[in-house]
Amino acid sequence: MTPQELENGILELKKERNAVILAHYYQESPIQDLADFVGDSLELSRKAASTDADVIVFCGVHFMAETAKILNPQKPVLLPDLLAGCSLSEGCPPPAFKKFREEHPDHLAITYINCSAEVKALSDIICTSSNAEKIVSQIPKDQPILFSPDKNLGAYINKKTGRNMLLWNGSCIVHETFSERKLISLQLEHPDAELIAHPECEDHILARAKFIGSTSALLKYVQSSPHSKFIVGTEYGIVHQMIKSTKGKTFLPLPPEENCSCNECPHMKRNTLEKLYLCMKNMDPQIAMSMELLERARKPIERMLAMS
Numbered sequence: 001m002t003p004q005e006l007e008n009g010i011l012e013l014k015k016e017r018n019a020v021i022l023a024h025y026y027q028e029s030p031i032q033d034l035a036d037f038v039g040d041s042l043e044l045s046r047k048a049a050s051t052d053a054d055v056i057v058f059c060g061v062h063f064m065a066e067t068a069k070i071l072n073p074q075k076p077v078l079l080p081d082l083l084a085g086c087s088l089s090e091g092c093p094p095p096a097f098k099k100f101r102e103e104h105p106d107h108l109a110i111t112y113i114n115c116s117a118e119v120k121a122l123s124d125i126i127c128t129s130s131n132a133e134k135i136v137s138q139i140p141k142d143q144p145i146l147f148s149p150d151k152n153l154g155a156y157i158n159k160k161t162g163r164n165m166l167l168w169n170g171s172c173i174v175h176e177t178f179s180e181r182k183l184i185s186l187q188l189e190h191p192d193a194e195l196i197a198h199p200e201c202e203d204h205i206l207a208r209a210k211f212i213g214s215t216s217a218l219l220k221y222v223q224s225s226p227h228s229k230f231i232v233g234t235e236y237g238i239v240h241q242m243i244k245s246t247k248g249k250t251f252l253p254l255p256p257e258e259n260c261s262c263n264e265c266p267h268m269k270r271n272t273l274e275k276l277y278l279c280m281k282n283m284d285p286q287i288a289m290s291m292e293l294l295e296r297a298r299k300p301i302e303r304m305l306a307m308s
């Protein structure tokens with residue numbers, strides 16, 4: 001099938017099944033253009049919680065689709081490629097996380113949404129990059145906290161809030177790849193460009209950023225900033241929306257250390273138009289999990305939604 005035939009087929013199936021297509025900013029551009037809603041992980045969770053569609057088609061990674069299922073246990077949630085994982089989630093296996101909690105019984109566990117349903121179920125409160133600071137700030141100062149699984153986001157929130165949360169040693173394969181050396185030479189070449197960065201980046205990159213925020217916050221920043229040139233310190237997929245929603249602005253990718261396309265998330269890019277079409281046609285693959293796990297994982301997500 002040609003890309004046009006695939007697009008037409010997806011739109012027909014969407015009507016036929018009364019489906020909603022939710023997509024993250026890191027999806028390839030044709031998927032973003034077809035989606036009913038494109039957003040960051042908090043906005044996508046909110047959309048999943050409030051949709052009245054019969055079927056949720058989630059174009060993102062597994063933990064995001066899993067969150068949509070937890071919030072809609074009775075609805076089918078489709079993910080074009082079930083193998084679309086996340087290095088943060090994979091780096092935090094439930095048995096090791098359980099042990100981490102048991103070693104610190106007096107600590108509250110605030111866990112980044114980039115983790116498995118089982119790890120969510122073992123946590124007290126979930127957060128995303130856009131509400132982490134707000135959530136941590138609501139916890140009494142004398143309450144010790146475990147923050148998992150992203151040590152970079154955790155260190156950034158420690159700095160912003162003056163806390164000393166104990167951090168799980170995990171990181172994102174995309175955001176840890178950016179090169180400070182190449183950033184400096186890019187800034188010398190483009191002294192008028194502002195660096196904007198996602199808090200999953202390492203501290204030496206964040207220290208040079210003019211603005212730090214979630215994918216949606218970065219997008220809003222470039223839309224309202226009087227500046228016209230930006231170095232983008234996150235997965236490059238978001239630039240599609242930045243170009244679409246601004247006029248005459250320039251977006252330079254923050255280069256990785258190696259000569260590779262490591263600033264693209266290989267998990268996010270597993271989803272293609274063809275896989276999207278096929279999953280909607282076959283109603284497969286779907287997210288499946290036990291009711292018991294689903295119930296346990298929902299509580300800390302609901303706490304997050306209430307606190308943000």
Ligand code: 13P
Nearest residue numbers: 040041042128129214215
């Ligand atoms: P956002 O919460 O900003 O969408 O980030 C999700 C993510 O996976 C970043 O790598």
Ligand code: SF4
Nearest residue numbers: 086087172173174265
């Ligand atoms: Fe996970 Fe990093 Fe990909 Fe985001 S960019 S989904 S944190 S691997």
